[in-house]
Amino acid sequence: MSNHAYFMQRALSLAERGCFTAHPNPNVGCVIVKNGLVVGEGWHEKPGTPHAEIHALQQAGSLAEGADLYVNLEPCNHFGRTPPCVDALIKAKIKRLIIPFIDPNPRVNGQGIARLKAAGIEIIDGVETERAAELNRFFLNAMIKQRPYIIAKWAMTLDGGLSLANPAERWITCENARYHAHQQRAQIDAILVGAHTLRMDKPQLTARLTLDGYIKQPRRIILSSKGQFESELLEQIVGDIWVVTAAPTADLPQFPHIHYLHFPLATDITQIDLYQLMNWLFEEECYSLLVEGGGHTLTHFFKTDLIDEVHIYQRVKHSGLLNQPSVPFFSEQENWLLKDVQKIDQTIFIKAIPRGIKNAND
Amino acid sequence: MSNHAYFMQRALSLAERGCFTAHPNPNVGCVIVKNGLVVGEGWHEKPGTPHAEIHALQQAGSLAEGADLYVNLEPCNHFGRTPPCVDALIKAKIKRLIIPFIDPNPRVNGQGIARLKAAGIEIIDGVETERAAELNRFFLNAMIKQRPYIIAKWAMTLDGGLSLANPAERWITCENARYHAHQQRAQIDAILVGAHTLRMDKPQLTARLTLDGYIKQPRRIILSSKGQFESELLEQIVGDIWVVTAAPTADLPQFPHIHYLHFPLATDITQIDLYQLMNWLFEEECYSLLVEGGGHTLTHFFKTDLIDEVHIYQRVKHSGLLNQPSVPFFSEQENWLLKDVQKIDQTIFIKAIPRGIKNAND
Numbered sequence: 001m002s003n004h005a006y007f008m009q010r011a012l013s014l015a016e017r018g019c020f021t022a023h024p025n026p027n028v029g030c031v032i033v034k035n036g037l038v039v040g041e042g043w044h045e046k047p048g049t050p051h052a053e054i055h056a057l058q059q060a061g062s063l064a065e066g067a068d069l070y071v072n073l074e075p076c077n078h079f080g081r082t083p084p085c086v087d088a089l090i091k092a093k094i095k096r097l098i099i100p101f102i103d104p105n106p107r108v109n110g111q112g113i114a115r116l117k118a119a120g121i122e123i124i125d126g127v128e129t130e131r132a133a134e135l136n137r138f139f140l141n142a143m144i145k146q147r148p149y150i151i152a153k154w155a156m157t158l159d160g161g162l163s164l165a166n167p168a169e170r171w172i173t174c175e176n177a178r179y180h181a182h183q184q185r186a187q188i189d190a191i192l193v194g195a196h197t198l199r200m201d202k203p204q205l206t207a208r209l210t211l212d213g214y215i216k217q218p219r220r221i222i223l224s225s226k227g228q229f230e231s232e233l234l235e236q237i238v239g240d241i242w243v244v245t246a247a248p249t250a251d252l253p254q255f256p257h258i259h260y261l262h263f264p265l266a267t268d269i270t271q272i273d274l275y276q277l278m279n280w281l282f283e284e285e286c287y288s289l290l291v292e293g294g295g296h297t298l299t300h301f302f303k304t305d306l307i308d309e310v311h312i313y314q315r316v317k318h319s320g321l322l323n324q325p326s327v328p329f330f331s332e333q334e335n336w337l338l339k340d341v342q343k344i345d346q347t348i349f350i351k352a353i354p355r356g357i358k359n360a361n362d
Numbered sequence: 363m364s365n366h367a368y369f370m371q372r373a374l375s376l377a378e379r380g381c382f383t384a385h386p387n388p389n390v391g392c393v394i395v396k397n398g399l400v401v402g403e404g405w406h407e408k409p410g411t412p413h414a415e416i417h418a419l420q421q422a423g424s425l426a427e428g429a430d431l432y433v434n435l436e437p438c439n440h441f442g443r444t445p446p447c448v449d450a451l452i453k454a455k456i457k458r459l460i461i462p463f464i465d466p467n468p469r470v471n472g473q474g475i476a477r478l479k480a481a482g483i484e485i486i487d488g489v490e491t492e493r494a495a496e497l498n499r500f501f502l503n504a505m506i507k508q509r510p511y512i513i514a515k516w517a518m519t520l521d522g523g524l525s526l527a528n529p530a531e532r533w534i535t536c537e538n539a540r541y542h543a544h545q546q547r548a549q550i551d552a553i554l555v556g557a558h559t560l561r562m563d564k565p566q567l568t569a570r571l572t573l574d575g576y577i578k579q580p581r582r583i584i585l586s587s588k589g590q591f592e593s594e595l596l597e598q599i600v601g602d603i604w605v606v607t608a609a610p611t612a613d614l615p616q617f618p619h620i621h622y623l624h625f626p627l628a629t630d631i632t633q634i635d636l637y638q639l640m641n642w643l644f645e646e647e648c649y650s651l652l653v654e655g656g657g658h659t660l661t662h663f664f665k666t667d668l669i670d671e672v673h674i675y676q677r678v679k680h681s682g683l684l685n686q687p688s689v690p691f692f693s694e695q696e697n698w699l700l701k702d703v704q705k706i707d708q709t710i711f712i713k714a715i716p717r718g719i720k721n722a723n724d
Contacts, residue, residue, distance in 0.1 A: 158674070159688045160522040312520070316672075316698040316714045318689075326521045326688045327680075336678040341705035348703050350710060352678045 004098055007031050007038075007070045008128040012135060014043040014052065015072050020186050020215045021046040024285040026073055026139035030056035032094070034067040051076065053085040057092050064092040072132045074103035077112035086112040089121065096122040100132035105143040138188070141308060142287035147278035148190065149288045152298055153181070153311040160326020161319020162295055173313045177347030182207045184311065186215040189286035192244075194297030195224035199233060203292070205241075219286055223297055225271045227252055234258050244277055274304045299329035310336070312350040366460055369393050369400075369432045370490040374497060376405040376414065377434050382548050382577045383408040386647040388435055388501035392418040394456070396429040413438065415447040419454050426454040434494045436465035439474035448474040451483065458484040462494035467505040500550070503670060504649035509640035510551065511650045514660055515543070515673040522688020523681020524657055535675045539709030544569045546673065548577040551648035554606075556659030557586035561595060565654070567603075581648055585659055587633045589614055596620050606639055636666045661691035672698070674712040 014029025022028070022044050030052035032040035040063070042055025053075055057064050075085035075097070089097065102110050102125065113123055133140060141149040155172040156162055164172060171178065185191060186207035193203060205220040220241045227247025234243075234253055244261045245252070252260055261280060266273035281289060291301050301307055340351040376391025384390070384406050392414035394402035402425070404417025415437055419426050437447035437459070451459065464472050464487065475485055495502060503511040517534040518524055526534060533540065547553060548569035555565060567582040582603045589609025596605075596615055606623045607614070614622055623642060628635035643651060653663050663669055702713040 158522070158692060160520070310678075312678075316674075316700050316712060318692050318696075322687065325684065330520060330680050334680075338678050338705060338708045338710070341703055341710050343700060343703035346700045348700070348710065348712060350678060 003033075003036070004070075004124065004127045007033055007068070008072065008098060008100065008132070010038075010041075011052075011070045011072050012128060012131055014041060015135060017043050018045055023138070023187065023216070024142075024189055024287045026136045028052040028071060028073050030069065030071040032056045032060040032064055032067050032069050034060075034063050039063040039067060048081045050082060051085050054082075054088055057088055060092070064094055066093065066095045068096045068098060069094045070098045070127075072100055072128070073136065074099050074101075074110075075112050075116075076103075077115060084112070086115050089116060090119040094121060096124060098124045098127055100127055100129045101125055103143075104140055137308075138288035142282060146282055147275075148281045148286050149308045150291060150301065150306050151184075151188070151288070151309045151311055152291045152301060152307045153184070153313075154293055154298065154327075155313040155315070156327060157319040158314065158316050159318050159321075161321045161324065162293075162327070163319065163321070165320030172315050172317075172319075174315070174344070174346040176345035177313050177349065179209070180344050180347075180349060181311075181313065182209050185218055185290060188218050188288040188290045190219040190221055190281055190284075190288070191290045191292060192221040192223055192297070193292050194294050194300075195222055195226075195229065196296060197292070197294040198222050199230075200294070202236075204238070205292075206239075218290065219284070221289075223272065223277075223300070225265065229253060244272055246272055271300055274301065274306055278306070295329055302329045307354060309339075309351065309353050312348075312352075313344075314348040314350060315346065316348070365395075365398070366432075366486065366489045369395055369430070370434065370460065370462065370494070372400075372403075373414075373432045373434050374490065374493055376403060377497060379405050380407055385500070385549065385551055385578065386504075386649045388498045390414040390433060390435050392431065392433040394418045394422045394426055394429050394431050396422075396425050401425040401429060410443045412444060413447050416444075416450055419450055422454070426456055428455065428457045430458045430460060431456045432460045432489075434462055434490070435498065436461050436463075436472075437474050437478075438465075439477060446474070448477050451478060452481040456483060458486060460486045460489055462489055462491045463487055465505075466502055499670075500650035504644060508644050509637075510643045510648050511670045512653060512663065512668050513546075513550070513650070513671045513673055514653045514663060514669045515546070515675075516655055516660065516689075517675040517677070518689060519681040520676065520678050521680050521683075523683045523686065524655075524689070525681065525683070527682030534677050534679075534681075536677070536706070536708040538707035539675050539711065541571070542706050542709075542711060543673075543675065544571050547580055547652060550580050550650040550652045552581040552583055552643055552646075552650070553652045553654060554583040554585055554659070555654050556656050556662075557584055557588075557591065558658060559654070559656040560584050561592075562656070564598075566600070567654075568601075580652065581646070583639075585634065585639075585662075587627065591615060606634055608634055633662055636663065636668055640668070657691055664691045669716060671701075671713065671715050674710075674714075675706075676710040676712060677708065678710070 011029040011031045015027040018027045025044060025047050029043040031038055040056040040060030042052045044052045053071055075089055077084050077086045097116055117123060138149040157172060186209055191205050206217050207215055209215060222241060222243045224245050227245035231253040235255055240257050242259045242261055244263060246263060246265045263272050263276040334354050336352040337355040338352050342349040373391040373393045377389040380389045387406060387409050391405040393400055402418040402422030404414045406414045415433055437451055439446050439448045459478055479485060500511040519534055548571055553567050568579050569577055571577060584603060584605045586607050589607035593615040597617055602619050604621045604623055606625060608625060608627045625634050625638040696716050698714040699717040700714050704711040
């Protein structure tokens with residue numbers, strides 16, 4: 001491993017510390033190295049607080065002059081919630097900047113690099129590119145596609161059952177797997193279920209971890225094209241929730257904590273145009289969306305070709321449900337790339353991403 | 363970790379070297395330690411060659427006197443293919459013997475321990491018991507139940523499909539997963555498929571690895587209660603194969619490489635009594651059996667409650683088969699313990715064992 005890879009991996013490890021708090025900002029870590037020694041480190045904790053580079057430069061002080069600065073995202077050149085980092089790097093007189101890639105964010109995108117070069121700072125890119133892209137896939141995807149990164153999540157039995165025949169068994173997954181799922185919820189900006197799932201499971205849609213209070217709760221969204229809700233169902237929800245519907249306001253029960261988002265139906269179908277919802281989420285700085293079901297809602301997202309990643313929690317048991325289609329929403333046409341598999345106690349966690357339409361020779 | 367655990371783990375690592383060659387003998391490794399230093403090591407390679415203890419004692423020479431001897435299975439006290447190890451331990455004047463547990467093999471079972479104690483050797487057991495039991499589960503199970511350890515293996519898609527709708531796609535799994543499956547075949551004594559699978563897939567039922575020539579091939583068995591074979595199907599098989607059937611000899615095509623085993627049908631059903639097959643396999647020193655399908659044959663084994671372990675190779679893709687029951691043989695009543703999950707390239711390898719009848723609160 002080269003020194004560049006070594007220090008960039010350190011920067012990435014620092015960046016990961018922000019995974020529960022930095023969003024919608026990206027996860028960024030920074031390491032300043034002089035004569036082979038680390039003289040400053042930093043990471044970005046949350047919006048409104050200093051960027052990773054600023055923390056590291058403060059730690060390095062005058063030692064930053066002539067040093068190498070490793071950061072896992074191109075330093076910003078614009079006034080956002082904080083002043084631009086590029087100015088701080090030039091002022092500190094660093095010698096070289098090492099980054100994985102140019103930031104695709106249109107507000108950054110190479111502009112900072114140009115100013116740094118003009119100031120005589122050498123730029124090295126292409127270091128730990130893949131890992132850096134994976135860490136900030138929500139943010140990078142949002143900047144490129146102008147919509148949130150969408151994860152479809154579901155639990156299933158070995159026979160592809162999405163629920164259990166035995167009403168005494170509430171959960172398909174084991175307790176440790178559910179904790180893992182809450183950790184995922186704590187890292188995303190918004191969470192969505194269909195009205196049927198709300199009615200059947202009454203999910204709280206919150207991230208419940210022992211870190212309570214430290215973590216940020218995702219924005220909670222219910223998708224219901226028709227908007228047919230029992231008044232009590234909405235009333236009993238604790239905390240703010242957004243309901244996406246095409247139904248007219250007059251038909252909907254009104255409560256202070258229920259916020260309706262009215263979107264038209266997509267052409268020729270009886271369902272909400274999801275792209276309109278995506279635009280709204282992006283405007284709201286929701287750069288990641290977890291779609292947790294049910295089958296009908298997942299089908300809607302799969303058919304609209306909006307899934308960027310799937311999280312499957314699988315249990316080696318039989319659902320007891322016979323003659324039911326298994327994972328009906330799961331696309332037959334899509335070719336999936338398996339990214340990660342973990343044994344979480346008694347549950348198998350599977351992470352995969354689509355890689356385009358399959359062909360027979362694949 | 364205690365010193366005992368440390369040296370027993372070393373013995374287990376040595377034992378694992380025999381996994382492709384030692385069967386039907388158990389995998390055994392031995393470490394001799396004097397004053398904290400390893401003075402002898404050995405492992406059992408294959409039937410007819412010296413046991414692990416003998417190799418280690420030869421290496422230690424006179425240093426074995428007063429030393430600790432670690433071995434992952436109780437030393438034998440009987441003349442099998444080689445003389446008893448207990449005699450060698452007593453002659454070498456070792457001070458202490460450290461083992462994970464007493465060997466359940468009725469030909470060993472504590473008899474050696476009694477003789478060693480009588481010779482003044484101290485016995486310590488209960489060291490790394492779980493890992494030692496897992497490593498030799500085929501052998502230990504066979505000694506206790508007097509039948510082979512049975513692994514049910516199948517490949518499936520995410521929707522529980524056992525084959526693919528597209529005839530151009532021959533394999534559900536990826537190439538690396540198939541290599542993994544061949545490694546499993548190379549570690550077992552016998553492999554079995556039903557006549558339908560033989561007809562459809564024409565499997566060679568051999569372990570094909572780059573280790574070719576070094577590994578032992580499993581005994582190949584076809585299960586066909588009715589014994590209705592096309593003559594050409596059997597004729598084209600290369601090498602010896604055993605066909606288990608209830609059909610009369612006169613009805614069966616005769617070839618030099620086809621060996622028929624006639625067993626009666628189980629009472630009240632139209633299928634072979636599998637327990638009779640188990641007895642025969644045990645007599646033939648087949649202590650492990652891999653049942654590779656198809657669905658009908660797996661159902662037969664599952665219903666007879668003969669499955670000790672399942673190996674599932676799963677792919678994140680859709681079978682394209684709709685309205686087909688998924689994993690029809692997989693027991694609804696059984697409660698499974700997930701033992702291992704591995705990402706093998708694009709395939710998920712799942713290993714689970716039954717842990718008795720499930721209850722709702724589990």
